[in-house]
Amino acid sequence: MTMRLLLAALVAAVAALGAARAEPAKPDLKVGFVPGPYEDAFKAGVEPTLRAQGYRVRTFHFSTGLEVNAAVHRGEVDANVMQHSVYLKAYNDRNGTDLVGIVQVPTPPMGLYSRKHRSTAGVARGATVAVPSDPMNLERALKILRDLGWITLRPNGNPVDVTELDVIENPAGIRLVPLEAAQAPRVLDDVDFAAIQGNFAIFSGLKLSEALALENMTSPYVNVVAVRKDAAGTPWARDIVSAYRADAFKAAIRGDRFYDGFKLPDYFE
The missing domain is CATH 3.40.190.10 (Periplasmic binding protein-like II)
Known part of the structure; x- marks a missing residue:
């Protein structure tokens, strides 16, 4: 060539x-x-x-x-x-x-938010906590409450099977309020606390820095x-x-x- x-x-x-x-x-x-x-x-x-x-x-x-x-x-x-x-x-x-x-x-991680309380200390007996109704995100919410010492969870290796029955100890008598995840920001005035997925929290105008607790998010x-x-x-x-x-x-x-x-x-x- x-x-x-x-x-x-x-x-x-x-x-x-x-x-x-x-x-x-x-x-x-x-x-x-x-x-x-x-x-x-x-x-x-x-x-x-x-x-x-x-x-x-x-x-x-x-x-x-x-x-x-x-x-x-x-x-x-x-x-x-x-x-x-x-x-x-x-x-x-x-x-x-x-x-x-x-x-x-x-x-953004899931967080625990409230308009009625400024901290998670001394949670009152019978306090209401809105949580996602789908099992996978319910597990995430329950782990936040567990890490706060509010509840004890039964070990469950399959997140799609988690239900409220996996709460085996609840000394404060917390009342869980299952909701479709996107609805959680709308009920903040009606419950003591709400576990809200990060995307829905941000979309509703909440800031991660306003959460009283954030999940320990894993991969x-x-x-x-x-x-x-x-x-x-x-x-x-x-x-x-x-x-x-x-x-x-x-x-x-x-x-x-x-x-x-x-x-x-x-x-x-």
Whole structure:
């Protein structure tokens, strides 16, 4: 091959690479969210990276996790950001789906809030505590109460089976009030305390710093980006993972006091 032909081939290869980056194989990327802080984090530090790679990013809003998971399963959106791995596994088991998490995201912990009390000391007998009605998040709430010394829990290795019956000691006679998780902020005036998931607390205007106690959040309860299993290895899914792990995203989160108190994924270390 002559030098001129070699140079022409090199120029063509570079041009092809640039075109591929400017127009990825899947140019339209649809991401679903429920109320909470995850869309703001995505727009602040992930979406700009994806757009710079040539993606046309569209975000969609859903009222519940069930709706947005169903949308991913049906292919109506490509990914969603709203759930932890325990919830995702339970959803798959219950619905026969195969959604998978591809990367963890900064997640606000569940907290215990009150408008009637300024501390958790000396809890009155018969105090009412609103807790999530779904077993997975009920377990998280009960562990907060356990860590405060208010109750004792029966060991249970399966969070999807946890019920109020797993409370085996309740010396203060606390009355649990099970509610759909999103409703908890609305009943703060009606109960003594409410265990509220971080996303719903923030969406309702509460601050993590206002919580009287925060859960000790472990890895399975850190939220993830979920996609269909057959999409997990696609270039666009890998680009989402890379955008979350990028220095630009880390800087956007670390530079915003709003995210103080969030549980950060291991890749922030």
